[in-house]
Amino acid sequence: MVFTAPPPLHSDRLIVRVVEERDLPALLEIHAVDDVTRFLPYATWQTLADAQAWYERAMRHHADGSALQFVVEATGSGVVVGTCLLFRFDSASARAEIGYVLGQRHWGCGYMREALASLLAFAFNELSLRRIEAEVDPRNAASDRxxxxxxxxxxxxxxxxxxxxxxxxxxxxxxxxxxxxxxAPR
Ligand SMILES: CC(C)(COP(=O)(O)OP(=O)(O)OC[C@H]1O[C@@H](n2cnc3c(N)ncnc32)[C@H](O)[C@@H]1OP(=O)(O)O)[C@@H](O)C(=O)NCCC(=O)NCCS
Structure with missing residues (x-):
């Protein structure tokens, strides 16, 4: 089984597509907020160099087949509202983990639920994964919900x-x- 990138995944309001270097200024804006990075494994981004280092890590993971990093884009406006990813890909067990980040100004609109529904459909139906996992800080109530x-x-x-x-x-x-x-009912 190969962890291959899909074409853009479309839903009612969103497009989930593989990250590109041109997304970095928008991603810096999102990750420059302490409330957003509070439960993430990395510090709040300060400059474009932080975004670039993150991007280069993502590209290394794409190359070694261990992860796929996506951005979530609003249909029509083209505004990048967040990111989501599949990582810790275990091919033998057909399993991966998900992660996700939404820009603070977009919280409370159900965007990540919609984006992850697309990503999960892709992971189960196209990549034939059997199991998706997530790890969440117990204080992160929105992520739990x-x-x-x-x-x-x-x-x-x-x-x-x-x-x-x-x-x-x-x-x-x-x-x-x-x-x-x-x-599951949807
Ligand atoms: C996690 C995240 C994507 C959730 O997106 P969101 O748009 O904020 O989600 P919502 O506002 O739709 O909230 C999701 C649910 O949690 C509930 N919720 C939100 N904040 C809550 C809080 N502080 N306490 C209890 N419930 C809360 C909402 O009411 C909603 O429930 P509902 O679906 O029953 O209406 C977003 O908060 C985020 O990007 N956080 C920063 C990055 C992060 O922590 N990523 C996850 C790492 S595991």
Whole structure:
């Protein structure tokens, strides 16, 4: 199985497409906000160099087949409202993890639910993954709610899983299986 990039994924309001270098100024704006990066594994971006380093990491992961990084674009305006990704791709187990970030000004509109619905459909139907996982800081209530709304099951709490930004952090683990996705009401 190969972790291959799809053509743009269209939904009612959004396009989920593979990130390009031209997206970096918009992504800097999104990641320059402390409330956005609070539960992310990296610091708030300060300059375009931070965006460039992130992009180069993403390109390395594309090249080694371990991840696919997307941006979420509003249809019509073309504004980049956030990102989502599939990573920690395990081909033998047909499994990957998801991550996602929405610009703060776009919170509360259901955009990430719509974008992830496209991404999950692609992951299960086109990549034939069996299982998608997510790890979330227990304090990240919006992310917990988002995953449950998409049909994920909370499978447990990994205690003191990470040391990040000078903090020891627990992680909630969530999982969604292909048959749960196909049979979920939408
Ligand atoms: C996680 C994220 C994508 C969620 O997107 P969002 O647009 O803020 O989500 P919504 O506002 O639609 O909230 C999702 C749900 O959580 C609920 N929610 C939001 N904030 C909440 C809070 N502080 N406490 C409890 N529930 C909350 C909403 O009511 C909504 O529930 P509903 O679907 O039943 O209406 C967004 O907050 C984000 O990008 N955060 C920063 C990056 C991040 O933390 N990424 C995830 C890493 S695991």
């Amino acid at each position: 988002l995953l449950r709304r998409l049909g994920f099951t909370h499978e447990g709490l990994l205690r003191q899983r990470w040391v990040m930004k000078g903090e020891v952090k627990d992680a909630n683990v969530y999982g969604l299986l292909r048959h749960e996705w196909s049979s």
